[in-house]
Amino acid sequence: MSHPKNRPMLFCFRLLLALLTMLSVTAPLSPATATATETETATEVGKLTLLPDIAAPVNLHDHVLWLEDRTNDLTLNDVLNLPIDVFTPSTGVPSFGYTGDSVWYRLQLSVPQGLTQSLQLEIQPNYMNFIDAYLIRQGTSRHLWQSHMGDHVPAGLRPTRGSQHVDSFPPLEPGDYTLFIRTKSNSTQLLIAKLWPTDQLISSLTLRDGAMSIYFGVILMLGVVYTVLGSLVRDRAIATYGVCVILIGTLASAVNGLVLAIIQPEWPYANDLIVGVTNVVGSAASIFLWFYILDLGKQNVVIARIAKVYCGLSVACALTVTTDFYALYGTYVVPLHAALLTTLSLIVTYRIIRAPRQWLLWVYLVVIVIPIGGAVLLQLTHAGLIAATPFRLGLHQFTLFFHMCAMGILMGFRLSQIEKERMNMLRVTAATTSLVGEQRKLISMLSHEFRTPLAVIQRSSEMLLLRLRDARSDVTDRLQRIQDQARKLSRLVDIFLNKDGIDDGDFALARELVPVNRLLTDFVADTSRADAEITLECVGTEQLETYVDATLVGLAITNLIETARRYAQGSPIHITVRRNGEWLVEIDIPCHGKDLNSQEILRISDALFRQDIGPTAMQNALGLHISQRIVDAHGGSIKLRDKGTDGIELCLLLPCEDSTGSFDI
Secondary structure, three states, rough: OOHHHHHHHHHHHHHHHHHHHHHOOOOOOOOOOOOHHHHHHHHOOOOEEEOOOOOOOOEOHHHHHEEEEEOOOOOOOHOOOOHHOOEOOOOOOOEEEOOOOOEEEEEEEEEEOOOOOOOOEEEOOOOOOOOEEEEEEEOOOOOOEEEEEEOOOOOOOOOOOOOOEEEEEEEOOEEEEEEEEEOOOOOOEEOEEEEEHHHHHOOOOOOOHHHHHHHHHHHHHHHHHHHHHHHHHHHOOHHHHHHHHHHHHHHHHEEEOOOHEEEEHHOOHHHHHHHHHHHHHHHHHHHHHHHHHHHHHHOHHHHHHHHHHHHHHHHHHHHHHHHHHHOHHHHHHHHHHHHHHHHHHHHHHHHHHHHOOOHHHHHHHHHHHHHHHHHHHHHHHHHHOOOOOOOHHHHHHHHHHHHHHHHHHHHHHHHHHHHHHHHHHHHHHHHHHHHHHHHHHHHHHHOOOOOOOOOOOOHHHHHHHOOOOOOOOOHHHHHHHHHHHHHHHHHHHHOOOOOOOHHOOOOOOEEEEEEEEHHHHHHHHHOOOOOOEEEEEEEEOOOOEEHHHHHHHHHHHHHHHHHHHHHOOOOOOEEEEEEEEEEEEEEEEEEEEOOOOOHHHHHHHHHHOOOOHHHHHHHHHHHHHHHHHHHHHHEEEEEEEEEEHHEEEEEEEEOEEEEEOOOOO
């Protein structure tokens, strides 16, 4: 026995299962539901005997003969004059795929004892544009009863305002009759016709309409919840899946007569518009969802682009849903969509074979790939590529129900995981905010501690210069260099050791017009050492000047050189300076060595060109990141040039002008 606490959930589950099983989009009742009289007397296709007191719905489509009218010009009189041999016997559910042709059905009825019972004729699917039914007594040429149904018939002119195409069947005297049914649609063509006792049809329609309303409400609620939550947490997969759920739920409900029953449109194309648009856009959205499931954008860019183009073209086909061109969409695009879904499912299976321990792939296989089988069968059946059977037409509703239940569970786990990630992010953010506050305090303290000794050094060097005015030149030169370096260090403290730290993207530049060759010569003289030699080569830059902050540019070049020295330890760094175009000077710093590999080059590239780099990359390449910001502040740029087997080259580009005052042209 189930636990008492689980009984409400079990009851809801059984109720939902019962409601969804009644939502047969196009699946007819099993032939076993026909009366015993029908089974015994229907000895040949195309002839059906009806006895009084029919107790169960009678499937008419199992006994019809059909004729496809490719001209769309045949009238009832034309069909009456045709020999019966031109009609083809039906061996099951007559299905013709997506076609704009008219189809005529012929059914011989034998009523040996008359028929006075109240009966109703129901014809599905309800998205067919025109359904014309004629009942003729053999031996006469005029019909004794006719009915005009279809979703292109305005609601005010339909025999019954409801979700299905239903009309009262007339009482019949003993004799033989012929029932002709003509259908025409720009969608898939198939016929499911039943003769119902009135009371049973009312009960069936009541249950079906109630189930459809509950189904549509549940699906719509789930779709809206998924879409809103996916948008709030910025998870594209959840948001896209929510859109797919809304579209699939709307499509299934419209196919089951939601538009005809609720809206009751007088405009002939309303049902076509809703059914067609939700079908087309839903198909494209399902493919788009696979981008996030299989991560096609990173796995194979070419396939991802082809799939995106397909989705765009598929959505464009929504313009044809109210025209006969929609049949072309169903004939060519629907099978292509089925093939594409099958291919994507095979990709998941292939990945499972290669990585059987990835549990997420197994979840996709069970929850998504297996239910797709029902959808593919339904699409191939509607396209006319395989024969229509009750199993193929009705399987999709059960696989869809299984999919929705399983996805609901998965979405619960997914949203729970997102909530945990959000809480972790909040904790990390709080810790980071606290750390930044502590960092600001530390920077302020370091700034104060650095300024005091720097001021002492500067004042001491100035006093020594005054007192040792007559000393040897090497002494005064050394004191002057100490004073210059102290001034430079004080400037760097002002820039970086402030309350905003290195996160401040704006530098207070102290620009001056400096000859390019002198800038680089002074830099090499100040930074070159015996164990870290730097050589300089200037090519055609004698007349060039640049308007820069020499201290910050020197720091940027130093960081680039230190990066090069990291991979070429002990080797001299050879800097080359040359013109680059009309307005730029290029400073080339080669970077090569045995430790320089593709991973190191990627780290250098991230530090130079990514605006937001992670903590690990920041630790390894903070100097390069600062260099890029300094050069950007001067209106220049840093390039990374691949030299093949010789490694890479870091190229610093700065604006320049000719020393005569005119720019080079």
